[in-house]
Amino acid sequence: MTSTKETAAKKAFAMTLIAFILFILIGIHSFQLSPRATEPNSWIHKPETPTVYITQYQNNPSGRKNTTEKNILDGCYHVYLDVGSNIGVQIRKLYEPKLYVGASILPIFDDYFGDVEERLNLNKTISDGWTVCAVGFEPNSHHSEYLKQIESSYQKCGWKVKMMTETAVSDRNGITKFYSDMAFQNLEWGGGVLPPGVINIAQPASSEYKNVSLIRLSEFIRDVVGTRRLPSNAGGSKPPRVVMKMDIEGSEVDVMNDLIFSGALQHINLAAVEWHGRLQQLSERKSVSNRLQQALQLLSSVSEVMRYSGRHFAFKVLDLDDESFWGSRFEMPKC
Template sequence: MRLSANTIAALLFAVLILRLLDLYMKLMYHAGAAMEGIRKRNKLGDGCYHVFLDVGSNIGIHGRFLYEPDLYPDSTSSVAQFALEFGYPRDNSLFCVFAFEPNPKFSKRHRDLERAYDAMGWRYKFIMAGASNADGNLTFFHSHLVDSEMENGFSALTSKTLYGTDATSRTVRIVRLASWIRNEIEDRVIPAQYSNEVSKPKVVMKLDIEGLEFKVIPDLLTTGVLCKNIDLMMGEFHYAPGNHNYYPINLTSDGRHILHNRNEGKSLSEQMLRLLDISEHCMTNIRLNDDESYPTDPHDLPPLNISVPVR
């Protein structure tokens, strides 16, 4: 049977369309894979087996507790807690530390830690920002210790009423911690060479943010970020007798919810902990400890020109 010229042309056109469609589907597949690769490479947590989030890191001593525990035998809790979670001795190349600290006074210290640990092959990332329940800027106040080696009073919830007339203010960047964890840590890429590790990947967070935990933790809970991503949260709630000057704490931008005093702060803390305790679907462990055994660092950083084998 002879085909007409029009029929042949139609068949050739159909074949061309099918080939173009096949080519289009292949291009879309590879483009999707490429975009997925770009998305994954953009996560700061990619390549990290274990993650330690040091939120409110001050001078970064907890990062040293993790990487160099033998230097700090007088640690009251954190060195021992790291040993329970990650074992001891441990391979430091499995870890990434992300240190959040808004106080510009300590930025050089953290940059020095980044360089020193990078020379050792250990990942340490300084994020010069405070943690809150929204992205933006916030006014923090320095204590009268601003010019000393130790300053534990850099907070957005206190002012000259606590720090005295010589207190100074500073506007700093804040990040919504729940969003940051979701964007940078959740579903991070774990390299194939770690597939034989006995312990599962973990995320441990230390939270010491001078009263802002009353904003951050509810946000972590209601977004599901805490229970999905954090294996252990260490830290403190600021409702002790010495914290009375943190109050009142405005929990919402419209002023509808206020913690008027530390008793209300304690009550909210207990309610949040109870919610975590009764949930059968939240595996996050909580350790209320405030390890301030080393307010200053007695040890030099590892020298940049010397590296040692990772244990």
């Protein structure tokens, strides 16, 4: 009898959480349906240049329209998405943790992807793929050369890493400008694709920076990450997992909203998001930033509560902003 009551209580709690989440999400979505969304000064930021489809991952990375095209993440057991890479320090922590002793992200990597020996497939448990693959997204063209050095060096070591340089994630595909914060002493870590009227530290666009390709992250997650072919002989200590770090200077308001309503969030197991409500110029964006944080926390709670019923989705949101070693440029590995 007690067990039945406990089960009923858990179900009732879960339903209450779900109802509250729906209430918050409807509130978020109502801003998009508001007439203000069509006005010139709308809180929804749109690229200044006409939208075009970006070809950086071959127009159709999932191969849905052309089955001869290969998914760039085929063979990847786990996936790490470094959304807002700056100079790629977090990806280097994933593959070279001994250089970053004490970094707070390291236990997360161990928990979700296994220890470094397993991540690097040193025991050859996977013969037709990789234990973990990483994709980085960075719009600042000042960092492109160094990020490509990381990509090249890691690929020589047999580590599957793709750096999407001069590329920002968004809720749409297109081309836009890069807006630096001009804090060069901090590697412009506050730069992004939102203009001064939207973000309070953004400076006017300069021709010194290359235009930025916008990739709709929900499509990339749904059509690339979510459809990847797993290695045939994967036998790791962990189930296949997708971890996403997001630090995109205010654009998380647009991107996380799209991940939720498009269904792409179902493919993410852990999201570590840095929120930038303090940078938002518009009250609507500040409000949505707060609502999104609440919604994701509640979704994380529902996933935890529903474990007893054999949950289908395993999602967790983590308040983690590991800026340790942020300016480090250690020598590249020689393999």
